[in-house]
Every structure is written in structure tokens, then in C-alpha cells.
Amino acid sequence: KNQVEQSPQSLIILEGKNCTLQCNYTVSPFSNLRWYKQDTGRGPVSLTIMTFSENTKSNGRYTATLDADTKQSSLHITASQLSDSASYICVVSYNTDKLIFGTGTRLQVFP
């Protein structure tokens, strides 16, 4: 069964600290993996898209990694800011045109 699992479900950190969010997937055939940020009451916004051949991609303070062999991805946030408080959703594309969404990690950054 195609699945995307994210951990932890929720995370609290202090402003300025780094954190790493995890995504494990059992999706085949794999096309690409995406990370989205969703602020409360808003729609998701794309952070990164990685194909099979890419193992790292950065977008400002956000760095995503992909290990296609172990089917794991991580999203690392450096020097967190209050505005990073949001849900982060891992999405895997398969069969060239289908997407499966994880349930997200809710991150809260406190001053």
C-alpha cells in the first residue's frame, strides 16, 4: 500500500534553534518528493521538489534531503524564526501523475 508517514506529529522549539522533520514513504513507482509549508488557515505552499537523482535541495533556511534507497526524506530548518510556525507536509508523486500527502508535522516556534 502506498503510504507517506511523517514524524514527529508535532514539535516545539525555541526561536533560533535548528530542527529536522522526517518523512518515510512506501510509494512505487516513485516520481518525485515535495515538501510544503502550510500556515494556519491557509493553503500549502511549495518549499522544494526533488527527483530520484537529487539528494539535497535548499530553499533559504530550508534544506530537504532524499535517500531514495531507504525511501526517507528530511526537512532541516536552520535558525528557526517565529514565522516558521506551521505544518510541514511531505508529498510523494508516483505513477507520473498521482500524489500522496502525508499528515504533516506541526511545528511551533516560541520566543
Add this chain to the structure above:
Amino acid sequence: DAGITQSPRHKVTETGTPVTLRCHQTENHRYMYWYRQDPGHGLRLIHYSYGVKDTDKGEVSDGYSVSRSKTEDFLLTLESATSSQTSVYFCAISEFASGDNEKLFFGSGTQLSVL
């Protein structure tokens, strides 16, 4: 939100009534999608459109219908709303098929409550 407007933003309705949600885009993108988001579930695809009058079902299409008479508008209709359709509904657009290395752009969502 990338030129996507969803209306209404909030809706409260009664079981058995018809409900139509509207998604309007100004990006002239070919593909439009309706998703629902529920606690404990990832976003799930209801229906999508790949052109004017061209639509197809997603994974949770039962109880929903869609129409796209113009490039910019994609309507989602609940023919007879049920409490299980209480959810947050998101419209999304993309220039090419979503499975390609193609970003999806999402609207701000419609919170629908069916009492």
C-alpha cells in the same frame, strides 16, 4: 495565493442541502484540482480537471461532482451534503500535470460545516 480565489471561505449548511464551492484562477493554468483536508488524513483528491469540460475523479469522489465551463473557474458541488463532508476544501492549480516536477498552487481553502 498565486491568483486563486475560493468562495465562500466559510459555509455552514444542513444535511441534505446542495452546496457549491467555487474556485477562480487568474493564472490561465490548465489543471485544476479539488482536495479535502481532514484531521488525521493527508490532503485527498476529490476531482480534477485537465481542461475546459475535461474532468476526472480522484480518490474520494463519491458524493461530489464538478464542472469547468471556463478555464478560470472550477466548481465543486455536493449534491446532498452529509455530515461526513464537513471538511476544509482546497482548490489547487498547476500549469502541467501535478505528477511532473510541477508545483501545485493552492487557494486559501473553504471551511464547510454540515450540521
